[in-house]
Structure formats: C-alpha cells, structure tokens
Amino acid sequence: MYVREAQCHELDAIYAMGFDVWGDGISYEEYLVGCRESQKYQAGTWYVLIDNEQILSSLIVYQNKFALKDDCFGIGSVATPNRFRRRGYASKLVNLVKTELFAHRNCKAIFLYSDIDQQFYSKLGFITVKGCDCMYAPSPGFEFDGSLPAYF
Template sequence: MQIREAKIEDMHTIYMMGYDVWGGDLSVEDYIKECSQSIKYQKGTWFLLQDDVTGKILSSCVIYDLELKEMRAKGIGSIATRAEDRRKGNASELVRGVIKEIEHTENCSTFFLYSDIGTVFYEKLGFLRFPVQNYLQSTCMYLSKDRHVNMESIEPPPYF
C-alpha cells in the first residue's frame, strides 16, 4: 500500500467514495460538481491510500492547516473509503500514515477532526474527545503528542 498526495485526476474517484454517505438527494453529476467547486475542499491537501499492485484508490482524506493561536495543528477531514473496501483497515492505515508523514515533514504533532460516525473508530487510532463540544451532529476529537498543550484551556477549532 502507498500513501500519496492526490492528483487532479484522482479527485472524481475520491469524491465518489463519500457519495453514498454525503450525496443525499443529489445526482452523481451534481454531487461531483458540488465537491469540485467546494471552497472548503480546495483549501486542503488531499491524500489517498492506493493499492501498489492494482493501482486502486482505497481511502482518502483531506488535511487542513488550522490557524490556532495556541498551537500548530492540522485538521483531518472527509475521511472516506470505497464501500466495497470498508472494514478492512484502509482508513486506519491512511490516517496513521498521513499523521506520521506530517509529524516527520512538518514538525506538527497535534491533529483535530470532527467525527460524524461516533468516537470508537478514532479512539482506536489514539484520538480523544475534545473537552468542549460545539456541534450536535459531530464530535470534535484530537490527537496530540505535544505535552505542553492543555486542551482544557482552549476553544475547539471551528468545524472544517
């Protein structure tokens, strides 16, 4: 398996990974158009997990630079896996690999995400519930190796 930054030609496949969950009543064409024009999606850097043998893209996520005055941090969003490839560890491998790469190349050790699927999956990856929750539908979670950061003393980042 290989983790790499997504290319423009990967984006249709990446967007379609979330269609069954986030597409709602949109047609595939309208959903792809909405994703490709999303300012939010354009602000981040997309990463994917790809099978080395088949070339198949298995999972994807987007990484955002968070502007927090208390610390340097990244946001992880839109974690998705092809429906037929779910529950095989692909998203876990991608998230762990992306975090490891960012820790190494960007010297960043604090990550946030908003979970719409409950907390168990992310807790298995080491994420903790943020002490303050501002959204009813999503749970803010964090992972930090920075021992100088007191999450009790800061506001959660806005939903990204």
C-alpha cells in the first residue's frame, strides 16, 4: 500500500467517492460537472492511497492558498469509496501524507476543516482549534498563533 499523486484520468473516480455526502441532492452528472469545474479542486493536488492498482482513498493538499502561511499546508476532501470504508484506509492515507509533508516538504503544520466528528482526526494527531471546525497537526516546535486559514 502506498501514496502517490493522482493522475488526471483518475479524477472522476476520486470525485465519485464523496458523492453520497457532498452530492446535496443533485444528479451524479451535475455533481461531476461541478467537481470538474471547481476552482477549489483545481487549486490543490490530489493524492491517492493505492493497493493492487486500486484507489482505496483520496484527499487534496493545498499550499499557498486560502491564506495558509508559508510552510503550512491544508488537506481536505478526504474520502473513501463506500465499499471500502471502515477498513482504516482514510486513516492510513492521512498518516502517510502527513509523514510525507513533514519529512520532505518542510511543512510546519497541516490544517483542515472537519465535516465529521473531530475524533477521527484527533486520533491522527490533529488538534482542535477551540470553537470551530478547524484542526491542525503541528510539527515539533510549531507554535500556533491563533490565526486561521480561510475555509477550504
């Protein structure tokens, strides 16, 4: 099992993973068009967890966007295909991406906005910013100064 950047031809499959929660009652076709045209999605880099050439989970990484400070990254749109959920794949992907950003990208902290119970992310080392959905994972020595990135 390993992580790599997603390839363009995989994007529709990635978007499909979140349709059940982010589809908001629109048709699958309309949802796909919205994802393909999304400036937010185009602003980031998608990563996928792979095993046996199959995509098991995905997320997007942002840098230099949404008022994220230098050397801080954002992650979002974490999703696993319905049939693969609750097998630890999203946790594995978040952990591997975290390790990669801290070890090789000079990352000081990773921010996210959680749509789900924050416990999922706190188990993965993310700290809640009191009173909001924002959480961050600090590298050693990072001091959070209280300034939040814009919602992403």
